[in-house]
Amino acid sequence: MTITVIEPKPVPFVAAVVAAAGAFCGLFVGTAQGNSLLGVFAGAAITAALAVVFLTVFRQEKAARWITTLGTAAIGFAFGGAMGGLIGLAFGWFFGWFIFWLGEGRYRSKLPPYTTSLQVFYHFLFRVICGMIFFFLITPIVVVMPLSFNAEDFFTFTPEMLRLDPEGYSLKHYRDFFTNDDWQQAMWNSISIAPIATLLSVSFGTLAAIGLSSEHVPFRRPIMAILISPMIVPLIISAAGMYFFYSRLGLQGTFWGVVLAHAALGIPFVIITVTATLVGFDRSLTRAAANMGADPVTTFFRVQMPLILPGVISGGLFAFITSFDEVVVVLFVGSAGQKTLPWQMFTGLREQISPTILAVATILVAISICLLTTVELLRRRSERLRGMSPG
Amino acid sequence: MSDTTDTGPVLAADGTPLKRSLNRALRRQKLRALGLIAPLLIFVLVTFIAPIADMLFRSVENQIVSNTLPGTVQQLESWDSTSGEAPGEAVYEALYYDMFLASEAKEHTRLGTRLNYEETGVSSLFRSSGRSVDDIGEDYIDALEDLNEVWEDESFWYTLMSGGEDAAKNRGLLEEERDRLASLTSDNFGGNIGFVPGQEISDLLPNTARAYTSFALFTVVADEDVVAEEEPWEAVKIALVQDLKRGVDLSGYSGFGADELRAAQDMLAEQPDIAFKEAFLEMDEDWAATDNWRTIQVYSPPFTTGYFLNAIDMQKGVDGPEARPENQQIYIMLFKRTLFMSLVITGSCILLAYPVAYLLSNLPMRTANLLMILVLLPFWTSLLVRTSAWKVMLQQQGVINDTLVWLGLVDDAGRLIMINNQFGTIVAMTHILLPFMILPMYSVMSTIPPSYVRAARSLGATNWTSFWRVYFPQSVPGIGAGSILVFILAIGYYITPEIVGGTTGTFISNRIAYHISSSLNWGLAAALGSILLAAVLILYWAYDKIVGIDNVKLG
Helix, strand or coil: CCCCCCCCCHHHHHHHHHHHHHHHHHHHEEEEEEEHHHHHHHHHHHHHHHHHHHHCCCHHHHHHHHHHHHHHHHHHHHHHHHHHHHHHHHHHHHHHHHHHHCCCCHHHCCCCCCCCHHHHHHHHHHHHHHHHHHHHHHHHHHHHHHHCEEECCCCCCHHHHHCHHHEEEEHHHHHHHHHHHHHHHHHHHHHHHHHHHHHHHHHHHHHHHHCCCCCCCCCHHHHHHHHHHHHHHCCHHHHHHHHHHHCCCCCCCCCCHHHHHEEEEHHHHHHHHHHHHHCCCCCCHHHHHHHHHCCCCHHHHHHHHHHHHHHHHHHHCCCCHHHHHHHHHHHHHHHHCCCCCCHHHHHHHHCCCCCHHHHHHHHHHHHHHHHHHHHHHHHHHHHHHHHHHHC | CCCCCCCCCEECCCCCCHHHHHHHHHHHHHHHHHHHHHHHHHHHHHHHHHHHHHHHHHHCCCCCCCCCCCHHHHHCCCCCCHHHHHHHHHHHHHHHHHHHHHCCCCCHHHHHHHHHCCCCCHHHHHHHHHHHHHCCHEEEEEHHHCHHHHHHHHHHHHHHHHCCCCCCCCHHHHHHHHHHHHHHHHHCCCCCCCCCCHHHHHHHHHHHHHHHHHHHHHHHHCCCCCCCCCCCCCHHHHHHHHHHCCCCCCCCCCCCCCCCCCHHHHHHHHHCCCCHHHHHHHHCHHHHHHHHHHHHHHHCEECCCCCHHHHHHEEEEEEHHHHHHHHHCCCCHHHHHHHHHHHHEEEEEEEEHHHHHHHHHHHHHHHHHHHHHHHHHHCCCCCCHHHHHHHHCCCCCHHHHHHHHCCCCCHHCCCCCCCCHHHHHHHHHHHHHHHHHHHHHHHHHCCCHHHHHHHHHHHCCCCCHHHHHHHHHHHEEEEEEHHHHHHHHHHHCCHHHHHHHCCCCHHHHHHHHHHHCCCCHHHHHHHHHHHHHHHHHHHHHHHHHHCCHCCCCCC
């Protein structure tokens, strides 16, 4: 299959690159031990030496990698305890792999054979930059999780936590969340508002999406523009308008006021996902059903609904998360009785900073991972179904 | 087909012309589609579009002045604000009646607060005047009551003003006052109050009848008392004094209380006129300030551009709109800052999203899907979680500062201030909005055939040329779609700037929220919101033209 020639690279080149990486890692290790400059030089020297030894004298990849990994882990443990051991393990594994990956020339295996060295360099530079952007995307969310197990009331890592000392960790913020009345009240409000709002927007939205996707709809564009507008209009403006208008109707500060507002905000998501699913829907199926004597209601529930269900469900999940996450509108339309989870977090962040917020955040991340997985599975299923239907 | 002799139109199975039959089917289809859309459309119109329209209405609505001080506004029309002199006696007299009623209904402070947005000091002026307005003309009331005790008698007043059981009634006046009180207090003043002013007495003593009618309405509806059992307000008696002093001809009046009225008129003829202006100036000398009067006059029409002028740092001056004093100009600056920061955020989103989208669209499907999770997870994570995460990261005792100190890049005393300023807002919002840029870019880039770049390469283009001249132009629609989306979302953001923005990193939306919940200047909030909405709608229209709203993709 591959036509790229993979051949070992000259040792000095490999040693130099590895030494640069080693110097970079050495900077961190050195700083942690109190001497950055020594760390840089030691890191460069040790890794370069390893590269030379492995590529010339001891060219047995498996054994060499095991030795490096375990060796650095042991050294790390000796200097910095459990955490040091872990870091050492990671460094050792990385360098063991890196030396052979470079030295055997394996890094070129997925590139076309005609790429010049400079192009190879750019290729990997680009990947590193992308890696850093992914790091930027994911770090804030990942950092919150361990912090939520903090035994202290701090928003930052304590030395005990860094040493992986069990005493530095506790579940007390979670306990606070599950026992504190304010948080429990907020959670129940969120749980009761979001499903009703979702139900409203899904039932209205699905019907409208079916209407919108039929062939001859007058004023399709303006209607679509109105239905999508809750997603486009800045939340603060929606909130202000709803606050003024709902107070005229006596809905401001009531449960139903918040539900109606959230349903309106969720509608665009349902419309978008369901119309997207309907694009792939084969109309001859409904015609066939009608031909065989089914009335429109039966056709809808027995033929059309099962096929577009994945789209409807993922639209519903979007609507649910919109309501579950929403804070601006509920701040204005709701009153203290409708305090939702995001509202409680918002006041918590603005006024008294309590690490319970981080525990809640971790729980919410877990929920969003579940929702994300569901939506992804549904999307794939829907794509499969679309592939199945003829035409 | 040779045996077809009929040359008429083609017929459908049931005998109607096919064309008509098809048209009917089409019409039915259209109706069915509209019928399916209608419930949602009505729902959105009621729960979402109507509130927005209400907000737009509020940004120009200004009925409070003419509702609270109707008589004063009417009298003020003839006053020339450029004369440099306070208005005449008639205005102060009208102000007395209006103020009296407003302070009974406790609405004068609301008007004071409203006018205070335009002219500082009006609020306290109204509040203090509302307290002491019923002291005006005390001496005259005392004199009246010393003359004859019936002027303190509630049933005498009632009979006098109603003109007796079977007298002709003036229902018009009652309805007029009903409307006036309703618009003053926004309560319902309907229903039977057990009093209708007599026609003869209201022709004879118009001011007194008017004042007594509003007293009667207020007593019954707001205080839930019986009119005939309550002594009238001071304002009613002052109105009587004024009516009598104006030289009403009582010689033809023979109804109830004619003698008492004549005696009172004779007594009052010897007294000097009531000096309303003097009394108001004594209460608060700010009533002589032409600026205050000018403000009342300028803001008396039911609709005003005042809020919009205020929203762009201007005010209504003597001759047309003028700029506000330098130290009060904040909104233009805030709009500029919102615009600038949204642009910076959009720019940094483009910079960060482009490589990622490129990588994702060029990787094998399986790897790309795995990496996509790293983009979608932040997208699905609660906004507040991400904002609190950035608070954890950026604060002075936060993760980034701790790491930098540990690395020795900054010393402990010199920890970087990265939060509660523009930097914090930009970083956090770039992170929050990045998925909205990556997803549209990705969907455009994955449709670009890789063969084009390869062809360019084989024709001798360098890496840079093949990217810049071949790949990049094809990816521009993705950049456009993502940029408009991110810009629209950024320009109206509220939560993140509120939490990590401090004072220098806040947006116009924070100011809107402030005016709704803290300063209660709803009109100004609505005007600021309308301007922001206009900006967003223009962008929305552009987005629709360029990308098409049908093409919005989620996840």
